[in-house]
Amino acid sequence: MNIVGSFLINVAAFLVLAIGGGLGTAWYMMDTGSRLSTRTLGPWVTWTTAGRPDADPYTRAHTSRNALLPISSTLELTYVASTDSNGGRLHSACEYAIVMEDPEIAWWGIAAFDGRGNLITNTAERHAFNSETVMREPNGHAVITLARDARAGNWLPIGGGSRITLVLTVQDAAWAAASVERGAPKPLPEIQRVACR
Amino acid sequence: MKATILKLPRWMRQIGWRTVVGAALLAGIVHITATLAVPLLGPGNAFRKLQDTLPANQMVFLPPPTPTTQLLPFVAADALYAACRFDLASGSLTVSAVLSDPGWTLSLHTPQGDNFYVMPAQQLRRSEVSFVVTPASERLVDFGPRRVSGDDSQIESPVTQGLVLLRAPLRGLAWRAETEAKLRRASCTPVAPKR
Numbered sequence: 001m002n003i004v005g006s007f008l009i010n011v012a013a014f015l016v017l018a019i020g021g022g023l024g025t026a027w028y029m030m031d032t033g034s035r036l037s038t039r040t041l042g043p044w045v046t047w048t049t050a051g052r053p054d055a056d057p058y059t060r061a062h063t064s065r066n067a068l069l070p071i072s073s074t075l076e077l078t079y080v081a082s083t084d085s086n087g088g089r090l091h092s093a094c095e096y097a098i099v100m101e102d103p104e105i106a107w108w109g110i111a112a113f114d115g116r117g118n119l120i121t122n123t124a125e126r127h128a129f130n131s132e133t134v135m136r137e138p139n140g141h142a143v144i145t146l147a148r149d150a151r152a153g154n155w156l157p158i159g160g161g162s163r164i165t166l167v168l169t170v171q172d173a174a175w176a177a178a179s180v181e182r183g184a185p186k187p188l189p190e191i192q193r194v195a196c197r
Numbered sequence: 198m199k200a201t202i203l204k205l206p207r208w209m210r211q212i213g214w215r216t217v218v219g220a221a222l223l224a225g226i227v228h229i230t231a232t233l234a235v236p237l238l239g240p241g242n243a244f245r246k247l248q249d250t251l252p253a254n255q256m257v258f259l260p261p262p263t264p265t266t267q268l269l270p271f272v273a274a275d276a277l278y279a280a281c282r283f284d285l286a287s288g289s290l291t292v293s294a295v296l297s298d299p300g301w302t303l304s305l306h307t308p309q310g311d312n313f314y315v316m317p318a319q320q321l322r323r324s325e326v327s328f329v330v331t332p333a334s335e336r337l338v339d340f341g342p343r344r345v346s347g348d349d350s351q352i353e354s355p356v357t358q359g360l361v362l363l364r365a366p367l368r369g370l371a372w373r374a375e376t377e378a379k380l381r382r383a384s385c386t387p388v389a390p391k392r
Binding site for chain 2: 005006009010013014015016017018019021022023025026027029030051052053055057058060061063064065066067068069070071072075076080106107109111113116117118119120121125127128129130131132133165167169171173
C-alpha cells in the first residue's frame with residue numbers, strides 16, 4: 001500500500017475513533033449511566049444525584065437531555081425500570097404484577113409510560129397510582145397489575161404494541177438519606193411477569 | 198511452541214500507534230465537551246420546552262397530563278401541576294402556594310433542571326407557604342434591599358431565569374376540583390421595587 005493510502009487510513013481511523021468514540025461514550029453515560037452516576041436495585045435504576053445542584057456532569061446532562069425536572073434526591077428518589085425482575089424487556093404484550101409494601105414510606109407513586117416517556121393512551125384514562133389512590137390488601141400491601149386488558153383491583157393499562165417504562169417515585173427524606181448510604185433501606189418491589197401473549 | 202499471533206487485516210496494520218493514542222486523547226476531549234455542553238446548549242431541556250407556554254413571572258395552571266396534553270416526558274398523570282417561569286432580571290419574586298397533602302411539592306429549578314430549592318408538604322406544618330426568590334447577586338451588590346415583608350423567607354436563586362413547579366398528586370377524582378382550586382390560588386408575582 002502506498003504512502004497516500006496509509007495516510008488516508010490513519011486519518012479515517014483517527015476521526016472514527018476520536019469523534020465516534022467520544023460521542024458514543026458520552027451518549028452512553030448520559031443515557032444509560034454507570035456506577036459513577038446511577039444505582040441499580042433489581043430492575044430499578046436511579047440517578048443518585050438527580051436534581052441536586054452538585055450533581056455530576058452525566059446526571060446533569062441526562063436531566064437536561066430528557067427534559068426532566070427532578071426533585072432533589074435528598075428528598076425524593078425516582079427509580080426507572082425498563083425490564084422485569086428476571087431481566088426481560090417490559091412490553092405491553094405481557095402482564096406484570098408489582099407488590100408494593102410501603103407502610104413506612106411517606107409518599108410514593110408509580111406510573112407507566114412508553115419507551116420515550118409518553119403517557120399510554122387507554123380508555124380507562126389511568127396512567128399511575130400513588131400511596132393515596134391505590135387499593136390495599138388487608139395486610140397493607142398493594143398489588144398493581146399492568147395489563148393490556150382490564151383486571152380487578154389496581155389495574156394499570158399499558159396499551160398495545162410498545163415497550164414500557166415504569167417510574168417509581170419515593171418521597172421520603174429518611175428513605176432518601178438511607179439510600180445514599182445503603183442503596184435502599186428496604187428492597188424495592190419486584191416486577192413479576194405473569195403471562196405474555 | 199509457536200506463539201499465536203492475531204492476524205489483523207492488512208489495512209488495520211497500517212494504523213500507527215500514534216494515531217490510536219492521538220484519537221484516544223481527542224475522544225476524551227470530545228466526551229468531556231459533549232457531556233458539559235448538553236445542559237448548556239441542548240435544545241430539549243424542560244425550561245426550553247415550557248418557555249413558550251409560560252409567561253414570565255406568572256403562575257400558570259398546566260393542563261392535566263394526558264397522552265395529548267403532556268408537556269414533558271415522564272410526568273405522572275395522577276397529579277396536577279402549576280408552573281411559573283421566573284425572570285429575576287428586574288428584581289425579586291414572591292411565591293405563594295398551598296401544600297396541603299403528602300406528595301405535594303413546591304420546587305425551584307434552574308434552566309438545566311437542577312433543583313436548588315424544594316419544599317414538600319408536611320404534617321404538623323401550616324400548609325400556606327410564601328417566600329421571596331432573590332437573585333444571588335442582589336445581596337452583594339444592591340445595598341438598598343427591595344421591599345420584602347418580614348414574614349417571608351428569602352430564597353437566593355443561583356440563576357436569573359428558571360422554573361417554579363408546584364406538583365399536587367391527586368387523591369382521587371373526587372378531590373380533583375379541590376386540588377385544582379388550590380393550585381389556581383398559587384401565585385408568582387414580582388416584588389414591588391422600593392420607592
